[in-house]
Amino acid sequence: MAAIDSVQHRKYTAGLQTEVDAAFLYDRIAAAEEVPAIAGMFRELGAIEREHAIKMQEKLARDGVAITLPPPSWRARVLDRIGRILGYGYVIGVMMDTEKSISAAQLSQKEKSHIPISGDEANHVKILQTLLNNKSKVSGEHISRIEGKHRSIGGNALRAAVLGANDGLVSNMSLVMGVAGATDAGSGVLLAGMAGLLAGALSMALGEWISVKSSQELYERQMALEMLEIETNPEGEMRELALIYIAKGIPEAQARQMAATAIQDTEHAHEILVKEELGINTEELKGSAWEAAIASFLLFAVGAILPVIPFFYASGYQAIFQSLAFSTAGLFLIGAAITLFTGKSVWYSGFRQVLFGLAAAAVTYGIGKLIGVSLSG
Structure with a gap:
């Protein structure tokens, strides 16, 4: 039997770490979940x-x-720490994206190698989809909780934090270096850097x-229009509800009975139609526009201040080199943080x-x- 080469060894070792990390994180999510x-x-x-x-x-x-x-990696432990602090909804979103990517990669590789598809490649994705879609096993209320968690990840506050800091750092570093090149790093660089920080942060916040x-x-x-339709044409909305249930695979007679029952409770019918027909997650309405604006301002400013710091106490090439050093450290940390979502090597990213x-x-x-x-x- 031919021994595997070093490239294959690294591939299997990385794959092994990914599986161990996923098992660890799913166990941590399960331990924090209140619904059995x-x-x-x-x-x-x-x-x-x-x-x-x-x-x-x-x-x-x-x-x-x-x-x-191997034991869980630093990436898995950091994600677990994030889950404990900010809630495991953040981690669920990362895991779902990762699992889908892995499943797609496995299927693609087997197709290219003409290896038969066993059906096991997407077991983990199927279970997540069952959790989200199979109402006979998990109540609608609980599904809504999980869907709300995952959709809140779509905008992903954590991802937005990393990207916001990256935008601030790269844009202001470019501005600072441009002005430094034109003025030989004179006093105007500090003014330009601070102006760039404030302008960029305010623009992001707005x-x-x-x-x-x-x-x-x-x-x-x-949502208001949907409520008006229910109040003025309940029969039509009942038919819409029935069609939604039928599209989900429920037998027609049962679907129409469920729709007739649901429409008797206006608020409940409105909730279903808002979610199923309009595709609106009401959890998204609870977010504060001001909180989002302030967070964007601060995240951009955190990145943008790094290339400016040396110009507070130095000038000339000394300030330029220190600015590049600060910026390099910040860029590397941002690249490392991105691996929390991509799973790539910290050094590579x-x-x-x-x-x-x-x-x-x-x-x-x-x-x-x-x-x-x-x-x-």
């Missing part, structure tokens, strides 16, 4: 991931590589406020972020230098 039925399904997901890890370990052993199951507020106003208008950020700074510095020379000449 939902907790049980998360535990089942964890069991599937452990089974995958054991099978992968056995495959390595057959190929002559003895390896013990944009976020408008986005959240306009979405809420649109949803509220649609961190250095990629540094490379792109410094490339942008080099371009603007060069342009600033040319402009400065042109003006002085």
Whole structure:
């Protein structure tokens, strides 16, 4: 039997770590879940991931590589810490995205290699989908709780925090380097950097406020219109409810009976139609536009202040080099934070972020230098 090469070994080792991390996180989510039925399904997901890890370990052993199951990685432990602090809804969103990506990759690889599809590739995704969609196993109220958690991840406050800081850092570093190139890092750099910080942060805050507020106003208008339709044409809305149930696979007679029962309670019927027909998650209406705006302002400012700090106490090339050092450290940390969502190597993601950020700074510095020379000449 041919031994696996180093590339294959790294591939299997990384895959083994992914399965161990997933099992750990699903167990942690299950332990924090208050609803027994939902907790049980998360535990089942964890069991599937452990089974995958054991099978992968056995495959390595057959190929002559003895390896013990690794402990949860730093990434998994950080996500668990985030879950304990901010709620495991954040972690559920990351896990769902990860599981779907892994399943799609496995299916694609098997198709390319002409390996038969066993059906096990998407077990974990299917369980999550069952948790979200199978109302015979989990009550509608509980499903709504999970759907609300996952949809709140779509906008992902944590992801937004990382990207907001990245926007502030890259944009203001480029501005600072451009002005430094044009003025040989004179006193104008500090003024330009602070102006860029405030302008960018205020723009981000205003944009976020408008986005959240306009979405809420649109949803509220649609919900009010749906209530008006129920009050003025309950028979038509009852038929809509019946069609929604039929589309979900419920027998026609049962669907019409369920619709007739639901329409008797106006508030309940409105809640169902808002969710099923309009696709509106009422949890999104509870968010504060001002909180979103303030958070966007602060996150942008945190990134934008890094390249400016050295110009408070230094000037010339000393300030430029220190500014690049501060910015490089910030870019690497942002790249490392992104791996919480992508699962990529910290070094790969961190250095990629540094490379792109410094490339942008080099371009603007060069342009600033040319402009400065042109003006002085």
